[in-house]
Amino acid sequence: TSTYSSPAKSLGDPGITPLSPSHIVKDSDADDAVEQLFLVVVAIDFGTTSSGYAYSFTKEPECIHVMRRWEGGDPGVSNQKTPTTILLTPERKFHSFGYAARDFYHDLDPTESKHWLYFEKFKMKLHTTSNLTMETDLTAANGKKVKALEIFAYALQYFKEQALKELSDQGGSDFENTEVRWVITVPAIWKQPAKQFMRQAAYKAGMASSENPEQLIIALEPEAASIYCRKLRLHQMIDLSSRAPVNGYSPSDTIGTGFTQAKEHVRRNRQSRTFLVENVIGEIWSELEEGSDRYIVVDSGGGTVDITVHQIRLPEGHLKELYKATGGPYGSLGVDYEFEKLLCKIFGEDFIEQFKIKRPAAWVDLMIAFESRKRAAAPDRTNPLNITLPFSFIDYYKKFRGHSVEHALRKSNVDFVKWSSQGMLRMSPDAMNALFKPTIDQIIQHLSDVFDKPEVTNVKFLFLVGGFAESPLLQQAVQSAFGSRCRVIIPQDVGLTILKGAVLFGLDPAVIKVRRSPLTYGVGVLNRFVEGKHPPEKLLIKDGTRWCTDVFDKFISADQSVALGETVTRSYTPAKPSQLVIVINIYSSEQDNVSFITESGVKKCGTLRLDLTGTDASVPNRREIKTLMQFGDTEIKAMAIDVATSKSVKVGIDFLNY
Helix, strand or coil: CCCCCCCCCCCCCCCCCCCCHHHCCCHHHHHHHHHCCCCEEEEEEECCCEEEEEEEECCCCCEEEECCCCCCCCCCCCCCCEECEEEECCCCCEEEECHHHHHHHHHCCHHHHCCCEEEECCCHHHHHCCCCCCCCEEECCCCCEEEHHHHHHHHHHHHHHHHHHHHHHHHCCCCCHHHEEEEEEECCCCCHHHHHHHHHHHHHCCCCECCEHHHEEEEEHHHHHHHHHCCCCHHHEEEHHHCCCECCECHHHHHHHHHHHHHHHHHHHHHCCEEECCCCCCHHHHHCCCCCCEEEEEEECCCCEEEEEEEEECCCCEEEEEEEEEEECCCCHHHHHHHHHHHHHHHCHHHHHHHHHHCHHHHHHHHHHHHHHHCCCCCCCCCCEEEECCHHHHHHHHHHHCCCHHHHHHHCCCCCEEEECCCEEEECHHHHHHHHHHHHHHHHHHHHHHHCCHHHCCEEEEEEECHHHHCHHHHHHHHHHHCCCCEEEEECCHHHHHHHHHHHHHHCHHHEEEEECCCEEEEEEEEECCCCCCCHHHEEEECCEEEEEEEEEEEECCCCEEECCCEEEEEECCCCCCCCEEEEEEEEECCCCCCECCCCCCEEEEEEEEECCCCCCCCCCCCCEEEEEECCCCCCEEEEEECCCCEEEEEEEECCCC
């Protein structure tokens, strides 16, 4: 059977008319045909705490250009991404994004600022909402609600406009959206509805459309990082395990210094935002014996930690996933949350809640001050970290409680945090490290569980990527827990790893050949009732035939490996010849062996909708609709054919609006 080349000829994003079979071509020629359509690939790393974009022209894929430097910027934070913050006017119209949004919001008078809608760290909402729909709301800093879809679409539209403007300025003529293939990154542990939500927001932002879905690719963050890590040369990474004591320093000292040198190097090269990616697999792989070519990518960002286990197939460098993506909400936001808990302990939860609502801009200020100190935390630090309290915090606390902040600190039994005469919270390094501990412990625990899986033997390398990977505390914890099992490696410009990998993925989406299904998927069907095998309560007698109801017909099992382009085929027949739409419920479970859709842990998760209008109804009474589903891509796809006429049938697979 011929494969469907993917995702260039992607089939079955909700509402697409699938290709009629005559369009199905063998992979090789399909890719050539497709790459010519787009002049440039633009990838957007839409992060929980910070975001950015990068691009590459399809004619010179070895050059990756990272977006131009943004206005604004924080002390102690050097990178080319911008905070994922968005500001809407009191009339709910888009005003600004990133540093611009933050600075404008901060400069508003408190009486005014309470009418403006400011959003930050909102991406996590897609991960934490169990029943995500197009109607899900987000809450602004002032407590007002706005549809999440609108906020995501505004943010993506902003990136779209910035990128097109930069491309136009560079090329000297207007760049059209139709010439761009867009790539948006999402965590691998996101469920199908969140990926579909991101796609809908991109359609709303005008990046692609349901008629032209292959203009947008959803990339999985750790996969993107993995694709980039394959190409690393030795001078582009820091190997934590090879740090023997140098001149009497212990390895923990050198963790910090190696990183500072790397940052210096990146800073010197800041003028050039173009990175060359050689068209080879990096030297690091040359030392791999056949068969021990497995590695783990740990993508630790602001919101989530995503863990992927890959095997590299030489010499082409194709990737194969060995264990389904795992992870959880263990991003660096956890550290901010611990800091907030500490403030509640010292000043009282009632005060902190009030302060956030009444002085939202000052709260944002305090968290920015904390962020820069958070980046100064290191395992061997001895001098305290000072965090400036905004004047309005000190002032509002006195009004609220009738005594001073200093008094509160003396009274609270938090011995690690003192008041300094310059109006700052003075935290001992131990106090700061304690804020990191719960989050880092969860990451290490989760990684240990992954290392214990039988599929994860023989791992030679662990790549630590993502913004949180810059933290020396996390680096040290990972190195001391797993350094004896594998080499822990950090790419130099670790915060941009995913961005660059996402561009490479957009240029060649077929590089990942085999993935693992995160869940078991299937549908409910009737089977002939077998005495002794089927439970009597499932018996249904219809026209004299004995049926067993609620049988789970499995499409694919959790953690089953599935190749790109591989399809699962089922045939469905309309109950009545006149029926114009077949709607089939899709169920999922985390368990492998599911017999009935009524079992615990089995949830309805979406629908498959076959639209039979416009197909010739004069064909035989029992029409057979053959449905082909693909589980090997970053999104689940479907297509369908009317067997009698070989015509394609319009099919939608929907995990959001069912």
